[in-house]
Amino acid sequence: MDMLELLRARRSIRAYTGQAIEPQKVELLKEAVLRSPSSRNLDSWEFIFVEDRERLTKLAVCKPHGADFLADAALGIVVCGDSRASDTWIEDCSIASILVQMVAQSIGLGSxxxxxRNRMSDGQMTSEQYIQALLGSPEHLKIESIIAIGYPAEKREPLSRADLQDAKVHTNAYGR
Ligand SMILES: Cc1cc2nc3c(=O)[nH]c(=O)nc-3n(C[C@H](O)[C@H](O)[C@H](O)COP(=O)(O)O)c2cc1C
Known part of the structure; x- marks a missing residue:
């Protein structure tokens, strides 16, 4: 599938079959994150690949909503950025996050x-602090996202061309 075809078919997948991801595919995902471009080539990111079921289950409660499906994922990639290394760590991590989602899709996986980032685990602790304590990652490594990945157990319809918000794109000046 070419890139545009992948984008056309892309949807967030939050239900997984429980099938393990083959090690060769995990290697491709590792290659994908490491090939992500970063500002000034500073590579401010680091990635923690979590396949251990107990840890995935604990990561699934890193915040009260929107992470529960991680408990059934085959893999969670914790995307971390060193804010000391680059002031573009958020952009660097975001690019790696979406690129690995696209590569996952290209090899038959859902994500x-x-x-x-900026989410709370409970009233006391941020989601970041919770994850740092769980995985033993250092405080200076900010945590932007977790990418949940697995074989899809749901089929989601792609958006049609007509669903897209053409009014969000302006030509030459705002509002035109
Ligand atoms: C920056 C960002 C943060 C997101 N955070 C969550 C999240 O915490 N939990 C979740 O279930 N989905 C999350 N999503 C997925 C979005 O909800 C999803 O992309 C959006 O609803 C559009 O649906 P689609 O990806 O199927 O097209 C996030 C997506 C982005 C880009």
Whole structure:
């Protein structure tokens, strides 16, 4: 599938079959994140690939809503960025997050972005602090997202061309 075809078919997938991801495919996902472009080539990101079921189950409660499906995913990629290394760590991490989602889709996997940055785990702890404590990652490594990945157990219809919001795109000046 070419890139535009992939984009046309892309939807967030939040239900997974439970089938493990073959090690060769996990390697492709590792290659994908490491090939992500970063500002000034500073590679401010680091990635924690979590396949351990117990840890995935604990990650699934890193925030009260929108992460529960991680408990059934085959893989969670915790996308971390070093804010000391680059002031574009958020952009660098975002690019890696979406690129790995697209590569996952291209090899038959489904995925969903789980927002971590600026989210709370409970009244006391941020989702980031919860994950750092669970995975032992250092405080200076910010956590932007977790990408949940697995074989899809749901089929979601692609958006049609008519569904797209053409009014969001302006030509030469705003409003035209
Ligand atoms: C920055 C970002 C954060 C997101 N955070 C979550 C999340 O925490 N939990 C979740 O279930 N989906 C999350 N999503 C997925 C969006 O809800 C989803 O992309 C959007 O509803 C459009 O649906 P689609 O991806 O199927 O086209 C996130 C997506 C983005 C781009």
């Amino acid at each position: 969903c972005w789980i927002q971590v």
